[in-house]
Amino acid sequence: MKIAILVGTRPEIIKMAPVIRECRKRKLDYFIIHSKQHYSEKLDGIFFSELALPSPKYNLNIGSGGHANQTGRILIELEPILMSEHPDVLLVQGDTNTVVAGALAAHKLHIKVGHIEAGLRSFDQTMPEESNRIITDHISDYLFAVTDLQVGHLKHEGLPDSKIFQVGNTIVDALLSHRAHAEKSSRILTELKLQKSGYYLLTSHRAANVDDPDALKEIIQLIAKIPGKVCWPIHYRTQKVLKENKIDLPMNLAWTEPVGYSDFLNLLSNCTAVITDSGGVQEEACILGVPCVTIRDRTERPETVDVGANVLVHRNAEAMVAALNRPIKPWTNPFGDGHTAERILDIVMGEHFRLAPQTQD
Ligand code: UD1
Ligand code: UDP
Missing domain, CATH: 3.40.50.2000 (Glycogen Phosphorylase B;)
Structure with a gap:
């Protein structure tokens, strides 16, 4: 075969x-x-x-x-x-x-x-x-x-x-088999001057959030409302719109190029919470026990919401801050x-x- x-x-x-x-x-x-x-x-x-x-x-x-x-x-x-x-x-x-x-x-x-x-x-x-x-x-x-x-x-x-x-x-297989190696090999926290649990992680590349400069500006305004330092490995799709429209980044942001899997897993495992519009990141956060806030109004991964790991907030700053402050109860990985x-x-x-x-x- x-x-x-x-x-x-x-x-x-x-x-x-x-x-x-x-x-x-x-x-x-x-x-x-x-x-x-x-x-x-x-x-x-x-x-x-x-x-x-x-x-x-x-x-x-x-x-x-x-x-x-x-x-x-x-x-x-x-x-x-x-x-x-x-x-x-x-x-x-x-x-x-x-x-x-x-x-x-x-x-x-x-x-x-x-x-x-x-x-x-x-x-x-x-x-x-x-x-x-x-x-x-x-x-x-x-x-x-x-x-x-x-x-x-x-x-x-x-x-x-x-x-x-x-x-x-298969993301569970990928995570379980790479996690220990990621923890040992990644130096990303030191490189980006981040402390464990001392930052929020952001990813955003969904067409609906980043292709329209006005929508992307709303994301930037969201970042400014996040109560602490934000680490954002920026997808090239998003970088392109930021550069073409000369959009300024807020002061609480530590941005970087997209990072490899070990570095990303390390950033995700050690952040206070993740704010994302990625499909895979919603799953990984849920598997790793990291609270997630999704800047979309629908998700094809509703299991993450059902177990309490994820809240959908669209690009609404108030809803995002409330979601970041929500009480967290432990959940079981559904994937x-x-x-x-x-x-x-x-x-x-x-x-x-x-x-x-x-x-x-
Ligand atoms: C694609 C998928 C999306 C997936 C994402 C994963 C579709 C319709 N979209 O979106 O579902 O979530 O991959 O990240 O298939 N670019 C680079 N270098 C690259 C690739 C892209 O600079 O190696 C830039 C280019 O400016 C390009 C833009 O990113 O125009 C978008 O790339 P594209 O592959 O069209 O879509 P993604 O947003 O990456
Ligand atoms: N990821 C990564 N580096 C980054 C951002 C994400 O390795 O800088 C990984 C992340 O761990 C996840 C996957 O990329 O496994 C998610 O890809 P993406 O968000 O691009 O696509 P989606 O899941 O939304 O289709």
Whole structure:
């Protein structure tokens, strides 16, 4: 059996890493394709080296561009590779343009698609990620849902039980396997002159929050209201709008370029609370027991809100300050036990061997 693994952006590399490592451990026949939707060292290469991942066999060099441009060029570049390699399955993870393009290219060639993190829904159709998720789920053969909630969404949309597998989230595997190393190796607190529990962490790159300079200015005003020092590793999408519009940063901010996984985990584990619009960071905060405030009005990770780990505040300063001051009760991580990658490969391999004798008869 041959497995193709597609990645394209920072969170895909991090969340696919446990699957890649498990393929390597089992000595499976697999190869990695990288769309290069993310290509800057700090959104891309740094994660391959830190997570000790093998180099991709194919780089599609797609880079930045509009939605149609990115999605279309991935389709065009990927098709001949899938035709010549003929994998039995293509694994994709998440909700980016890389994911939807990869799933569509494989589906049209009758190559099975495994969607890791299937069934997430924000019910906000203005998010580009929401259409990517829905389309990908509806053309996938293996829907690797995280919790019961995603299983319910998929069933509600008429997807058959036989395709749905509740397996948890590979982010738990990634976190558990990297956390100790991150703690030992990262010097980020010293470098940024931060004290444990003496700062808030911020990340923001959602199109709805940063593409419009007025929305981004609201985020900047939020930062000024945060009661303490704020550390912000700024995504390049956000940096671009800040620079183009000459937006000044508030005094309580220690900003930095995007950081690697060890540094980010260290920043997250040691902050007072995190303020974010990232999907993955909402999950990681919840898993690490760090209070989270999300600058959005909807989330496709409502489990984090349900357990009390996360509060949605949109770009409302008053709501954000109240959320930062809320009493915190300990919660249980809803995203799995760190064995999700093993389950995914058990299912993909098991299905393959179960089907093999039938096709030979
Ligand atoms: C993409 C995903 C988003 C995911 C995020 C993870 C889509 C529609 N969006 O958003 O779901 O949460 O990745 O971080 O697929 N840039 C660089 N260097 C890079 C990549 C991007 O400088 O390596 C800059 C460019 O100015 C680019 C902008 O960031 O135009 C946006 O990049 P893009 O890949 O389009 O979207 P993200 O915001 O990164
Ligand atoms: N992350 C990182 N460095 C940073 C910011 C985030 O390593 O400077 C990691 C973080 O730990 C999480 C992932 O990137 O695993 C989240 O990616 P992002 O917020 O870009 O995308 P999303 O999850 O919103 O799709």
